[in-house]
Amino acid sequence: MTRQTPSLNDQYHKTRTVAPPVGPLGVLTPGLGAVASTFIAGVIAAREGLFPPVGSISQMAHIRLGDKSEGRNPLIKDFVPLVSLDDMVFGGWDPLSANVLEAARTCEVLQERDLASISAELENIAAMDAVFDQKWVSRLDGVRVKQIDSKKDQAQALINDIEDFRSSHDCERMVMIWCGSTEAFSEPSEVHSSVKAFEAGLAVNDPNISPSQIYAYAALQSEVPFANGAPNLTVDLPWARELARIRNTPIAGKDFKTGQTLLKTILAPGFKARMLGLSGWYSTNILGNRDGEVLDAPENFKSKEVSKLGVLDTILQPDVYPDLYNDIHHVVRINYYPPRGDNKEGWDNIDIFGWMGYPMQIKVDFLCRDSILAAPIVLDLALFMDLAARAGESGVQEWLSFYFKAPQPKNRPQDRSQSDDSFNVEHDLFIQQTKLKNTLREWMGEKPVTHSEAG
Ligand SMILES: NC(=O)c1ccc[n+]([C@@H]2O[C@H](COP(=O)([O-])OP(=O)(O)OC[C@H]3O[C@@H](n4cnc5c(N)ncnc54)[C@H](O)[C@@H]3O)[C@@H](O)[C@H]2O)c1
Numbered sequence: 001m002t003r004q005t006p007s008l009n010d011q012y013h014k015t016r017t018v019a020p021p022v023g024p025l026g027v028l029t030p031g032l033g034a035v036a037s038t039f040i041a042g043v044i045a046a047r048e049g050l051f052p053p054v055g056s057i058s059q060m061a062h063i064r065l066g067d068k069s070e071g072r073n074p075l076i077k078d079f080v081p082l083v084s085l086d087d088m089v090f091g092g093w094d095p096l097s098a099n100v101l102e103a104a105r106t107c108e109v110l111q112e113r114d115l116a117s118i119s120a121e122l123e124n125i126a127a128m129d130a131v132f133d134q135k136w137v138s139r140l141d142g143v144r145v146k147q148i149d150s151k152k153d154q155a156q157a158l159i160n161d162i163e164d165f166r167s168s169h170d171c172e173r174m175v176m177i178w179c180g181s182t183e184a185f186s187e188p189s190e191v192h193s194s195v196k197a198f199e200a201g202l203a204v205n206d207p208n209i210s211p212s213q214i215y216a217y218a219a220l221q222s223e224v225p226f227a228n229g230a231p232n233l234t235v236d237l238p239w240a241r242e243l244a245r246i247r248n249t250p251i252a253g254k255d256f257k258t259g260q261t262l263l264k265t266i267l268a269p270g271f272k273a274r275m276l277g278l279s280g281w282y283s284t285n286i287l288g289n290r291d292g293e294v295l296d297a298p299e300n301f302k303s304k305e306v307s308k309l310g311v312l313d314t315i316l317q318p319d320v321y322p323d324l325y326n327d328i329h330h331v332v333r334i335n336y337y338p339p340r341g342d343n344k345e346g347w348d349n350i351d352i353f354g355w356m357g358y359p360m361q362i363k364v365d366f367l368c369r370d371s372i373l374a375a376p377i378v379l380d381l382a383l384f385m386d387l388a389a390r391a392g393e394s395g396v397q398e399w400l401s402f403y404f405k406a407p408q409p410k411n412r413p414q415d416r417s418q419s420d421d422s423f424n425v426e427h428d429l430f431i432q433q434t435k436l437k438n439t440l441r442e443w444m445g446e447k448p449v450t451h452s453e454a455g
Contacts (some may be wrong), residue, residue, distance in 0.1 A: 015445030019390040021083040023172030026165055027382045028224070029092040030215045031180030032127050034107035034289050034342050035229065035256070037100050039179075039375040040090045040125065041110055046064045047085040057402075058082055058383045063437050065446050080440050081390070082383045089169045092179070093161070093215075094127040095142025103127075107289060109342045128161050131211045136183040136326035139294050151209055152202040158218035176219040176383045177224045177378050178253075181294045183210050183232040185302035191239075195246065198239035199213045205444055216240055220247050225385040227400070228253030228376065236408045244395045250388040252381065252397040255405040257429075258345040258373040259366055260285060260332075261311055265429040267364075268315045271352060272324075280329035280351040281312060281357070288340035289370070297338035311427045344370050377403045391443050399439035400427065402432035 029036040046053045053059040063079055065072040076082075090100070097103035101122035104110055115122065126271075131154045132142040148154050166174060189208040190371045191201035199218065201209050214233040219226040220243045228234040228251075235244070235251040244251045257265065260283050271278060287295070309330060318325040348364040381403055388397050401407030407425045426432055438448040 001144055016391055016443045018387065018443060021081055021087070021386070021390065024087050024089050024170060025083045025382070025386050026091060026169055026171035026174035026175045028162065028165065028174060028219075029090075029179040029378070030094075030130070030176070030212065031178065032092040032094040032097045032100055032103045032125075033179065033181070033372040034103075034109050034291065034371040036092055036179040037097075037107060037122070037358050038109045038371040039124060039378040040100050041104055041115065041118060042375050043085055043088060043090075043379060043421065044121055045114065047343035048118070049115070050114075053085075053376060053379065055373065056379050057376075057436070058380045059085075059376075063440060064115060064449060067442065076440065078436075080387060080444060081355050083386055088382070090125050091169070092125070092127055093130040093158075094180075095130040095132040096140065096147050097127050098144070099127060100125040107342060107371070109369065121172060130180075131214050132213055135207075136210050136330065137181045137294055137300065138184070138297050139300075140181060140290075149205070150203075151205050151214060153201075153216050155202055155218050155221075157343065158215060159222055162218060162222045162224060167186055173386055173389065174222075174224045175382050175389075176216065176224050177381055177385075178212055178226070178228045178230055178232075178234060179378065180212060180215075180230065181291065182230045182300050183212055184297070184299035186210065186233065188233065188237055192233075192237040193239065195239050195242045198243075207453040210234075213237070213240075216251075217243070220244055220249050221250070223247050223249050223333060225250040225252075225389050227251070227381045228257045229374070229381075231255040233408060239337060239455075241395060241411075248392075248394040250385050250393050250397050251395065251408075252400045253404060253406075253408045256374045256377045257403055257405045258370055258377070259344055259368040261405045262373070262429070263346075263348070263364060263366060264311050265315065265427050265432075267350070267362075268312055269428045269430060272316055272321070275321075275359075277324040277353040278312075278316065278328050278351070280331075280355060281351075282329075282331045282349040283346065284333040284335065285344055286335050286337040286340050287337040287344040287348045287370070288336065289342040289343075292334065292340075292344075293338075293369070299349065301334060310425075314427045321325050341372050342369060342371050344368055398425075399435050401427075402429065402436045407432075 045051050061076050062073045063076050101119050107196050129144045129146045191197050191206045191208050212232050216226050216235050237255050299391045316325040346366045350362040353359045396408045396410045398410045409425045
């Protein structure tokens with residue numbers, strides 16, 4: 001008897017079971033500052049039909065299915081069962097902001113004319129008292145802080161907050177996205193090596209456990225997916241990967257890919273595609289918001305620097321193309337300059353070379369708005385992390401690398417440090433886009449598209 005081999009099409013029609021998005025999704029953000037308030041205000045404005053959610057892949061992008069000739073090209077939100085914007089409810093913690101309206105006004109990202117019609121709704125989202133330690137964010141003097149000394153009890157208080165929010169808002173499911181300040185640079189230590197070591201560390205107030213890690217622990221214990229928008233380690237640590245597995249809960253990180261790094265991961269793949277050499281990339285920024293103030297402290301900037309510097313080497317592969325990319329001078333600077341507020345200016349001087357080694361220069365001056373670029377990322381991460389949980393996923397969601405400056409690999413070997421670029425994570429925005437869309441295709445039983453998404 002001859003064995004029937006399944007055709008390629010049969011293989012791809014094994015649709016994964018994705019539970020439907022029944023009931024409200026609670027979106028909790030530790031940190032209610034510029035990014036979180038802009039995200040929440042934008043979602044409320046979008047569901048009232050005031051603005052389309054520009055920059056959001058989940059809401060605005062189409063996805064091609066099958067062969068081009070089939071003409072199937074639905075919106076992603078019509079293709080995969082995502083929560084509707086109407087079914088999202090918001091909450092968060094902050095040591096400074098009292099509520100989302102106050103945060104939005106303080107950060108001055110959005111103008112009063114855009115806040116006026118939604119101000120009551122924003123004011124109703126009150127910040128919960130934060131787990132905060134100035135040791136990790138020296139420039140901020142927190143006032144709305146839980147008066148609890150034990151880290152173990154702080155974690156329990158956050159777990160209680162999550163449960164209170166869940167029951168008071170009738171949430172079927174929740175996700176947590178870290179939108180808090182960048183914490184001081186730290187390296188993994190023994191306390192991060194396993195869940196057991198981490199829990200022992202919580203009990204004795206181990207100084208290597210930062211507030212963001214306590215939020216992540218509370219989220220994972222509550223089976224709430226956790227994504228990290230800042231460069232701090234948080235869930236890029238062995239204990240978090242282990243707990244995510246035990247709790248069958250998705251995690252992702254780290255550091256939203258917004259202005260300068262977004263451009264870097266758009267331009268660098270182009271230089272490489274054209275086999276042009278690169279001798280230097282000097283990036284500098286002026287930034288005047290609270291994030292800029294926090295990053296003005298050297299120990300906090302160091303976290304950001306590590307996450308920004310990793311990008312070029314992995315895209316350009318100097319080991320494969322030594323003639324083109326072996327000796328790149330890559331420098332990143334951020335300068336706190338209050339008059340600019342959230343409207344960052346990022347300059348890039350790019351020294352490239354071509355035929356017979358002749359040098360050329362490219363200058364980029366990006367007058368961007370940081371939180372305007374970050375807000376749709378928070379929306380997409382909230383919706384896709386929830387989708388992943390309903391699709392039975394747990395652990396690191398590498399397919400969401402598209403959204404991060406320093407994407408977490410699915411499995412980081414224990415012996416590799418966070419700044420070790422040789423470990424292969426994907427930074428090329430276009431490969432990341434293909435991976436994201438192919439994951440959705442695969443979950444819905446469609447064939448992957450392996451060539452460019454362009455067109
Ligand atoms: N804006 C962007 O484009 C962008 C891009 C990549 C990453 N990020 C990161 O996202 C985070 C938020 O950026 P932002 O511009 O909104 O900054 P922000 O300073 O306006 O907001 C951060 C908020 O976090 C609060 N906070 C600090 N420690 C906290 C704690 N332990 N618990 C709860 N809240 C805490 C602060 O009080 C502040 O209100 C930063 O870490 C930033 O580096 C932002």
